[in-house]
Amino acid sequence: MKITKEDIISVVFLLPLYAFLSVMVFIPILNVILGSFGISLFGLSMGKVKGPVLDGYLNFVNPSKPYLYSLFFTIYISVIATVISVAAGYLFAIYLTVKRPPIWSKISSIMTIPLFTPYVVGAFMWWTLLFPRGYLAIVINRILMGLGLTKGPIPLVNDPYGIGILFGEVWIRFVISFMIFYGPLQLISQDLVDAARSLGASTWQVILKVYIPLTKYAIVATSAIVLLATMAGISIPLILGGSWPQFLNVMIYLDVTKTFDFISAYTSGVFYLVASAVLGYILFRFTARRIEFQVR
Amino acid sequence: MTGGSRLSAIVGAKVLGIAIALILLLSCTVRLSPALPEKLDERNVYALTWDEIVELAKKEGKVVWYGFGSTYERDFFTELCEMFTKETGIQAVYVHGHWFDTVQKLISEKKAGKEVGEIDLVLAWSKPFAMAYEAGAVWDVNLAEIIPNAKGIPFVAKYFHDMYPSNARHLPILSWWVGFLYRKDLLKYPDDVPKSFDELLDWVKKHPGKFTYCDPNKGGSGHTFLMGLAEWFYGYDAFAFAEYDEARAEELFSSPGKYGMNFWEYLNELEKYCYQPGIYPQGNKATIELFEAGEVLLIPMWISITMQEVQTGRLDPNWVGMYIPEPTMPGPFDGCFIPFNAPHKAAALVFLNWLLSPKVQALIPQKIGAYPAVTEAWKLVPDEVKKQPWWPINEPYKDLVKWRKFGPMWYRHADYMFYIMKKWIDEVARG
Secondary structure, eight states: OOOOHHHHHHHHHHHHHHHHHIIIIIHHHHHHHHHHTTOOSSOOOOTTOOSSOOHHHHHHHOTTSSHHHHHHHHHHHHHHHHHHHHHHHHHHHHHHHHHOOTTHHHHHHHHTHHHHSOHHHHHHHHHHHHSTTSHHHHHHHHHHHHTTSOSSOOOOSSBTTOHHHHHHHHHHHHHHHHHHHHHHHHHSOHHHHHHHHHTTOOHHHHIIIIIHHHHHHHHHHHHHHHHHHHHHOOHHHHHHBOSSSOOHHHHHHHHHHTSOOHHHHHHHHHHHHHHHHHHHHHHHHHHHHHHHHHHO | OOHHHHHHHHHHHHHHHHHHHHHHHHHHHHHHSOOOOSSOOTTGGGTSOHHHHHHHHHHHOEEEEEEOOOHHHHHHHHHHHHHHHHHHSOEEEEEEOOHHHHHHHHHHHHHHTOOSOSOSEEEEOHHHHHHHHHTTOBOOOOHHHHOGGGGGSOHHHHHEETTEEOTTSEEEEEEOOEEEEEETTTOOTTTSSOSBHHHHHHHHHHSTTSBOOOOTTTOHHHHHHHHHHHHHHHOGGGTTTOOOOHHHHHHHHTSOOSTTOOHHHHHHHHHTTSSSTTOOOSSHHHHHHHHHTTSOSEEEEEHHHHHHHHHTTSSOGGGEEEEOOBSOOOBOEEEEEOBTTOSOHHHHHHHHHHHTSHHHHHHHHHHHSOEESSGGGGGGSOHHHHTSTTSOOSTTTTSHHHHHHHOOOOBOOHHHHHHHHHHHIIIIIOO
């Protein structure tokens, strides 16, 4: 095969990008993978572990150890948080699109507060609202007990069900979802809505037959973004999560900074990368295909 | 005596006199213009006098100290650096960070062969120090032999940190301590509180939901409490300066201790009567928040954090009662080490000596609610500071000098403590 001048030029032009990807993506990932076998790439301490070993993987898949369940818990809570955030964000964006309340232009900036609040601050805010003497915890528990659903106050933060994490995650992700949905919804031609209305469609039918079909790829793409961001965050599960079960990234944090179990941390990192990559691939692949079809 | 022999005697005396004068002159010359080394190393540091080290420190002119802790500690350490700069003319710079990053940086520099770094002194607790020491990233000098003020530190704390042999390559500057914080307005010591660990389970059963402790992986009050509990449960001798072996730890912690239970069974039994069983506050702050909100009446808590919460107005001082349960509570002596590649080693030594001076040591209880490493400095602490409610009220803890001299003084075992922290997730949190 003959190398043309254009090939050389394109390689030269893309060289900085390749270098950037190597330094910022490839080498760190390689470091995590090698670290999971007990091999240190940059001379960081691996403790007493002398690689290559499979101890990290054997430890991770051992059901009596906390890692596998932590991975499951991370995905499980992230999926629930994503479903709630995306559904709430979408419905709110639809509401604004359909009803166009005049007050919205005055209060819309308030919506962006979670976007500009550091996650750790948001997490502490929710902790003070949800800890047993937090007013939200008191109100929720009174309602639940009043309805006879619970006998006594239930823990809403640092709890084993991830309720506190869900509050914190949804608070932030809901706004992100809403912001992403709001734009595409505004691009839908009002003529389509008017046509549906003139044929007798109710508001729900307009939503189901017009808005949702025309924004379904945005829904999938947003779900992917929110899911991966929720899985990757640490501040919220660290502050609002419980002693058990824990997000896998909290386990990594503890392994690195508290118990110096580096090989477990690296191995969890590999599983994290794999889980995120698989989920990301499925969702983005699906979205990309559909967009391709739509463009055709 | 003949004239010849007299002459030779006079000449001999003169020669002797000149020789003595020359020797004296030579020795004076040596003392007057000492050949100060360009930089300190593991060999020449032992040969220099303290004054020469000070002189060298002044030539270096700067010391960079990396520390960690709360905002209280950050402000105090920054203030100390300003004081030191003013007093000595040697510029002291405080960098507030995380010990983990600092130690990893030093280990990387060691592996990369970086001979001159940026850090002169590192505040560290036992495990990070051990990591740095084992990686060869610590300056291999017995600081206790060089630094004059080190003589005031208790012997064991000078050579061990959380039972890890520091060989005085690390010198403590303070000791944070955990006690039992109880609601003084509702409970009276000693009648209404568990005076000893022996009484803890019964007390918790009688006061369900009124006791909790911090998740040991999220806060030091939690793992220090569990270490103290383990030392009581299996006896201090089971841990005191013992070798760590995981198989031995497994065997020990699954063997019966008190009440015919093993350690984990005991903790799970305790958990049934704790505040919101199965849910542990995620950090020291979260734990004391529950106390401040009136949710719990008794918690293991750092004296320093209790002080800081009272001083910031979040905790009512009338609620605060502190004591150390019997047999006692172990604690850490945190301090400083000099990295292998510190650029200003003499200045670091002088600064560390200054930190251990009675005047500075006496500031520690007042400013951050920790004990001084130099025991006698407690005598210089003003009475109004000692009277504050966050200091333990029971004997012998009321008087640090008496406590340190006559005990009981227990230490934490870093490796067994780490074992407890890790295993606690499996055996208690998941249980």
